[in-house]
Amino acid sequence: MPDLDNAKLREAVLGGDWKTAAAVTKAAIAEGVEPLAIVTGCLVPAMDEVGRLFECEEYFVPEMLLSARAMKASMDILRPLLAAAGTEPVGRVAIGTVKGDLHDIGKNLVGAMLEGGGFEVIDLGADVSAERFIEAITKSNANLVALSALLTVTMPAMKTIIEALRNAGVREKVKVMVGGAPVTQQYADSIGADGYGESAGAAVALARRLVAA
Amino acid sequence: MNSKERIQATLSHREPDQVPVDFGGTAVTGMHVSTVAAMRDHYGLEKRPVKVHEPYQMLGLLEGDLLDAMGIDVVGVSPRKTMFGFPNDRWKPWNFRGLDVLVSEEFRIAEEANGDVLIYPEGDLTAPPSGRMPAGSQFFDTIVRQPPLDDDRLDPQDNLEEFGLIGDEDLEYLVSSMCEAASTGRAVAASFGGTAFGDIALVPAPNLKAPKGIRDVAEWYVSTRSRRDYIHRVFESQCEFALANLARIHRRIGDSADAVFVCGTDFGTQTSAFCSVPAFRELWFPYYKRVNDWIHAHTGWKTFKHSCGSVARFFPSFIEAGFDIINPVQCSAAGMDPAQLKREYGSRLVFWGGGVDTQKTLPFGTPAEVREQVLRRCEIFAPGGGFVFNSIHNLQAGTPVGNIVAMIDAVHEFNGAGRA
Secondary structure (H helix, E strand, O other): OOOOHHHOOOHHHHHHHHHHHHHHHHHHHHHHOOHHHHHHHHHHHHHHHHHHHOOOOOOOOHHHHHHHHHHHHHHHHHHHHHHHHHOOOOOOOEEEOOOOOOOHHHHHHHHHHHHHHEEEEEEEEEOOOOOOOOOOHHHHHOOEEEEEEOOOOHHHHHHHHHHHEEEEEEHHHHEEEEEOOOOOOOHHHHHOOOEOOOOOHHHHHHHHHHOOO | OOHHHHHHHHOOOOOOOOOOOOOOOOOOOOOOHHHHHHHHHHHOOOOOEEEEEEEEOOOOOHHHHHHHHOOOOOEOOOOOOOOOOOOOEEEEEEEEOOOOEEEOOOOEEOOOOOEEEOOOEEEEEOEEEEEOOOOOOOOOEEEEEEEEEEHOEEEEEEEHHOOOOOOOHHHHHHHHHHHHHHHOOOOEEOOOOOOOOOOOOOOOOOOOOOOOOOOHHHHHHHHHHHHHHHHHHHHHHHHHHHHHHHHHHHHOOHHHHOOOEOOOOEEEEOOOOOOHHHHHHHHOHHHHHHHHHHHHHHHOOEEEOOOOOOOOHHHHHHHHHOOOOOEEOOOOOOOOOOOHHHHHHHHOEEOOOOOOOOOOHHOOOHHHHHHHHHHHHHHHHHOOEEEEEOOOOEEEOOHHHHHHHHHHHHHHHHHHHHHO
């Protein structure tokens, strides 16, 4: 049975040590460990723990960014191997900040947590138009759309995007989740979003619920 | 009481005759240029283009006639140079998405095909742009220009290019601005710069043509955890410059400033914080304490701390660090209940803000809802002094004029009804 130093990789992710995370991942692959086993057996539970620590305020934004960086260092090695093996992700999320909004730290944290949760993340970046979300749905088969806004002045673009998805005939293909400082469950309901996440950790649980629904 | 006496009373936790009001005194208590223009129209003031005196957030200058009309007690003094490194002088007209405004001669921009507007550091069109206003936005955000990072070659001096001893021209500007502000009879809120210690809006150095060091926002946040020695060395040098500059400025302006904007570094998010309290005390607290201790030992200024978000957990440390004033008092964030804040910290911190929610009520509520919230907040924060009315952060573009009017009228209603 090939060996994965599970504790060491978990420690590297929790401690934000990307160099060790990459080294342990490479060593595990060299030993013949299945890439999917590394994701499901270690990275996903480690990032779940990061989310838990963030929720209970033992971790804050810097720690979360560091852990995400370590997870990504491992995923960068695993991703092509997973693709070559035809492994399907938990879901495909097209994520971006809405048109006019350049504030992307929250979006990046949510994206990292989703990737660490086993999702394929199609990061469309900041200031993203409805057309680019539609393109991600039609060309990349995204089944989730995650919209982020920090500002009250850009938040209404969430409604515009959802309407555009409907007009383009792709609304039924995806679940739409929204988040960001001024966004509330009430606002999410009012614009016809499928879910609202208050934090990066909550976003992963929400995404899992939405793809399972 | 006149405006200055009113502010001085409230900053000393004595109840003034009326709740004093600030709009435009600082870069975090201001009004978007479009709202300034709209309020001038509302009051029927002389039609003239409003000056964009803070181009990063596109804040408009509130001149004396509007201050009078709105019943504002504070005027601001700002550094000679803007966030983008050019001075505010030689005003020129600019049509800002249909609104005629005035901008500095060195406010130099380029418009991209998609409608985004790029702005250039020091007005130098040959330098890489340092700010972008997306087509759907009404203010600039910094463009991160992060050179490749090599941990073995990181030099704190690279993060100190924008800090140094104040130059004569900048000092004279502050002195003349202070004289002008003091002559208005209003209280003065002065911003000198250089004492923020890691304000994330300033980390990318939009005023520099080719910033070096750690300039990426996420990289900076990461560094506050993983490169603390480096950050300490940056803050240590910054603090030395700051103390020398404060001494030089105070020698010239004396105690004519009532409040001094020390720090805009945000420690709160909507639901949590950017760091733990122990991390704050280890990395930031020593420098804030040195700055505030110097100010209190040598001047009559009150020190102003801005931090958005859920920051009540930091209030004991802010107080211990010597901050007198907290802004914007984001009551919409977690753990920021106004009555609880007033009860627990009202005798030790002045609440400069918190007057109305700018995430929901003011932009999206009705005038009646705005009035109701303003009256309630005044009832909570006003007793015993220690309250300067301001919305929670700047008034944003698109805020309904009727709601701004309802907000101001409600403060005056409270002042008229609640005071003899």
